[in-house]
Amino acid sequence: MTDLTSLTLADARDGLKAKSFTALELTDAHLVAMEQARALNAYVLETPEEARMMARAADIRIAKGEAGPLEGIPLGVKDLFATRGVRTTACSKILGNFVPPYESTVTSQLWRDGAVMLGKLNNDEFAMGSSNETSAFGPVVNPWRRDGSDAKLVPGGSSGGSASAVAANLCLGATGTDTGGSIRQPAAFTGIVGLKPTYGRCSRWGVVAFASSLDQAGPFARTVRDTAILMRSMAGHDPRDTTSADLPVPDYEAAVGRSVKGMKIGIPREYRIDGMPAEIEKLWGAGAEWLKAAGAELVEVSLPHTRYALPAYYIVAPAEASSNLARYDGVRYGLRVPGRNIIDMYENTRAEGFGAEVRRRVMIGTYVLSAGYYDAYYLRAQKVRTLIKKDFEDCFAKGVHAILTPATPSAAFGIGERGGADPVEMYLNDIFTVTVNMAGLPGIAVPAGKDGQGLPLGLQLIGRPFDEETLISLGAVVEKAAGHFTPARWW
Numbered sequence: 001m002t003d004l005t006s007l008t009l010a011d012a013r014d015g016l017k018a019k020s021f022t023a024l025e026l027t028d029a030h031l032v033a034m035e036q037a038r039a040l041n042a043y044v045l046e047t048p049e050e051a052r053m054m055a056r057a058a059d060i061r062i063a064k065g066e067a068g069p070l071e072g073i074p075l076g077v078k079d080l081f082a083t084r085g086v087r088t089t090a091c092s093k094i095l096g097n098f099v100p101p102y103e104s105t106v107t108s109q110l111w112r113d114g115a116v117m118l119g120k121l122n123n124d125e126f127a128m129g130s131s132n133e134t135s136a137f138g139p140v141v142n143p144w145r146r147d148g149s150d151a152k153l154v155p156g157g158s159s160g161g162s163a164s165a166v167a168a169n170l171c172l173g174a175t176g177t178d179t180g181g182s183i184r185q186p187a188a189f190t191g192i193v194g195l196k197p198t199y200g201r202c203s204r205w206g207v208v209a210f211a212s213s214l215d216q217a218g219p220f221a222r223t224v225r226d227t228a229i230l231m232r233s234m235a236g237h238d239p240r241d242t243t244s245a246d247l248p249v250p251d252y253e254a255a256v257g258r259s260v261k262g263m264k265i266g267i268p269r270e271y272r273i274d275g276m277p278a279e280i281e282k283l284w285g286a287g288a289e290w291l292k293a294a295g296a297e298l299v300e301v302s303l304p305h306t307r308y309a310l311p312a313y314y315i316v317a318p319a320e321a322s323s324n325l326a327r328y329d330g331v332r333y334g335l336r337v338p339g340r341n342i343i344d345m346y347e348n349t350r351a352e353g354f355g356a357e358v359r360r361r362v363m364i365g366t367y368v369l370s371a372g373y374y375d376a377y378y379l380r381a382q383k384v385r386t387l388i389k390k391d392f393e394d395c396f397a398k399g400v401h402a403i404l405t406p407a408t409p410s411a412a413f414g415i416g417e418r419g420g421a422d423p424v425e426m427y428l429n430d431i432f433t434v435t436v437n438m439a440g441l442p443g444i445a446v447p448a449g450k451d452g453q454g455l456p457l458g459l460q461l462i463g464r465p466f467d468e469e470t471l472i473s474l475g476a477v478v479e480k481a482a483g484h485f486t487p488a489r490w491w
Helices: 008-016 023-036 048-064 105-112 162-169 186-189 226-232 278-291 304-329 342-353 356-369 374-397 423-430 436-440 468-482
Strands: 042-048 074-078 116-121 175-180 191-195 215-221 266-270 295-300 403-405 444-452 456-463
Touching: 008 023, 008 048, 008 226, 023 042, 023 048, 023 074, 023 116, 042 162, 048 116, 074 162, 105 175, 105 226, 162 175, 162 186, 162 403, 175 191, 186 191, 186 444, 186 456, 191 226, 191 468, 215 226, 215 403, 226 444, 226 468, 266 342, 266 456, 278 295, 278 423, 278 444, 278 456, 295 468, 304 374, 304 423, 304 436, 356 374, 374 436, 403 468, 436 456, 444 468, 456 468
Parallel strands: 074 116, 074 175, 266 295, 266 403
Antiparallel strands: 042 116, 175 215, 191 215, 191 444, 403 456, 444 456
């Protein structure tokens, strides 16, 4: 029998349907793989008992002919999603051993459709990071290595555990969240597919909040088709989330293989940044040629306010984080560090419970929201955000169907290599991704090649609001031309 963990999600679904193997066998194969890959630190909590129980229930439903769309498919869950009765910490000490009495909407829909939970995946603390080095559980290791080197590399962040687990065959797919690139950047760093849906397409209810106007849940998988399959279960209206869009959920999988002939693909001149590595430029050109060969038309477009996106993002996101994280005070749940009085307890708890990066962003956010600075910083950043959104609207109004850009300015870097003395160095990893969150648009990262050291590189496609189907069609073209990449096993 083929190694069950190396199957695509679509193949595993077909194999379960054909009764070539059981859901329990598929789950057990992944649980063994997880045990053997603990060096990657992708999972912060393994849930083998729950997984086997869910797999047995899936086998019963399959036998009865009552299988759901994801029946028996083993998935990993980013530790930002509340899972009822299963520890959820956002990878922060401040949440301690918090066990939610409720289930996030996105995960409840995956379980409704028959999926199996393997465990909770590592992420940057409160999703604040671009390398998965800020987690209270330690850094995640990328399954990829540079040719001829055994240096440990980052998987990207904040959804590094999700990306690493999918790339290393430790689950058939995983949930992630994307606030400024936290799905697309790790997908590019690990050679897999990551889809950031339109803001409002997937419910935020039950997802630990970072920046509420930017956060969006989305799927990771090894192929565009697998990502589309997961997307259909994750998306949908939720009355408990006031920003959730009340729109029908299309059959995203049907968009795979759809013709892209006649589509206009925008190439934004502002994404040609100073000092961009030649291999990123070359990859971008290759992606454009693949789409052209498939019948798409390439047009140069301008997104003039792109240069202000990163500074505006790093005002809006910390401001919202400062507000959202005020609830972690040591009173109601999670960590409590005693003090002489309640103010002392608040200060001690937050100083002990939050890591350095979270403290930095909370302080920046509190500063930009403070009296005398609100207008100068936060209000101005929101105005810039409106201009960024209008840039995209103007492009789409001219008949552009999607925009092609690099996903990251480089391949994965080493653990501890960046951002130590200068956090801005780390923030620059999000340069190609934050505009999408600021404008609330969908974006997909697809593996498209390798750099000179054998590490995967990705391309990003940005789409019109609620038009993830077009991104899936175009992503499938890039995927077919580029082929699949898998890391050589060393763990």
